[in-house]
Amino acid sequence: MLREIPGQRSLKKNLMLASSTASVAGMTNVVGVMAFLSFVSNITGHVATLAGKITEQNMAEVYTVAYWLFMFFFGAFISNFIVRSFDYKSTYFAHGMPIILEIVILLGVAVYGNDVYNGSEFQREAATGAVLFCMGLQNGLVSRISGGLIKTSHLTGMVTDLASELSELVHPHAEKTRALREKIYIRLTVIGFFIGGGILGGLLFNMIGMATFFVIPLVLITILLYDVYPVILHRMLKSFK
Incomplete structure (x- = not known):
């Protein structure tokens, strides 16, 4: 799932990557709202909020929202920097490091939320x-x-792209290519699993509260293991021969 690079990825691998990571994003976003009363992926909304707070000259809120925007930006920056730094060594290692870092931080949030957080x-x-x-x-x-x-x-x-691609699919003068259909499948997968992950996150938070942040990294761990498990299995079988 993480090994393949752009241009060499099958539809199956893209759908697996889309479904697993979108479910994580959906869960995290809903749990973030319920736990900390703020969206943790709605950058458009935060930018609009920032503009509103600047207009109101509410500088305390301006600094807060600017910090949130920077953290999302910095996360994407660090992710790309890690991949560029280690891609020559191993594609799996380079692509796996940001996931490992995400797991560690989410586990830290889980511990903090359960043992320290007072609202x-x-x-x-x-x-x-x-x-x-x-x-x-x-x-x-x-x-x-x-x-x-x-x-x-x-x-x-995603919704904008999906609408455009569906328009192409039904338009009488547009070519219905395989690439177009695959894009539509992927868009629908992301949207569907984001919603599903959000519902699951909300249900779990109602049952176990902040401990839900311990559950989210489990999905990320399965993403890491999907690629490494066949390698380990192959080496084990080879050692028995």
Whole structure:
């Protein structure tokens, strides 16, 4: 799932990447709202909020929203920097490092949320920034791996692209290519699994609260293991021969 690079990826691998990471994004976003009262992937909304707070001259809120936007940006920046730095060594290692970092930070948020978090404004803003950083890491990585085809938390662009591609599909003068249909499948997968992940995240939060942040990294771990498991199995079988 993580090994293949743009231009060499099958539809199956793209759908698996889209479904798994979109479900993580959906879960994280809903749990972030319920836990910290703020969206953790809605960059468009945060930019609009920033503009509104600047107009109101509410500088405390301006600094907070600017910090959130920077954390998402910085996460995407770090993700790409890691991939560029280690891609020569191993594609899997380079693509896996941002996921590992995301897992570590989300586990840190889980521990913090369960043992330290008391609902104060500072803690809420800091925790939201940490989760936004994770979403930036993931979105930047998935976008790079898929050649810009998949953006798991950018649903505004996804819905826009889906509408355009469906328009092409039904237009009498447009060519119905396989590439067009595959794009539509991927868009629908991202949107569907984002919604499904959000529903699951909401249900889990109602049952176990902040401990839901311990569950989200499990999905990310399966993404890592999907690629490494066949290699380990092959080596084990080889050793028995």
